[in-house]
Amino acid sequence: VKFSGNDRPNALSVKQVLQGKEVDVGLVHPNGTISWIGNGTTNAFWAEEPEDPPVKFQYWLVFQIGIPAMICCCTVVAGVHFGLKHVREKSGPKKGNEQKQFGFEDTSNQESNKEVEQAEAATV
Numbered sequence: 001v002k003f004s005g006n007d008r009p010n011a012l013s014v015k016q017v018l019q020g021k022e023v024d025v026g027l028v029h030p031n032g033t034i035s036w037i038g039n040g041t042t043n044a045f046w047a048e049e050p051e052d053p054p055v056k057f058q059y060w061l062v063f064q065i066g067i068p069a070m071i072c073c074c075t076v077v078a079g080v081h082f083g084l085k086h087v088r089e090k091s092g093p094k095k096g097n098e099q100k101q102f103g104f105e106d107t108s109n110q111e112s113n114k115e116v117e118q119a120e121a122a123t124v
Helices: 060-091 108-123
Strands: 012-018 021-028 034-036
Antiparallel strands (some): 021 034
């Protein structure tokens, strides 16, 4: 460590935290030499960080994501169902039914049935 602009050169104290307390472990003299007090700094108090606990399933996600998703899906399905039902009711019966559609009768089946009956009667 080098300081510039210090008008009173003196030794700097080197400290280390041991068991929650600051302890002097050495001095840095103005000429740059370091003198250690006792054994100097120690690595005895360094320990590996404990492993992270395993991740547990977060049940709150079921409620926070699952329930709103189900509500949205149910409303969409209900809307599509009732919308299609409404459109089908307004458009009238399906093609192929022998009912009036848009005010006109479907006579194509009746004409073909008459032709078949005439052909059968001619062969008998």
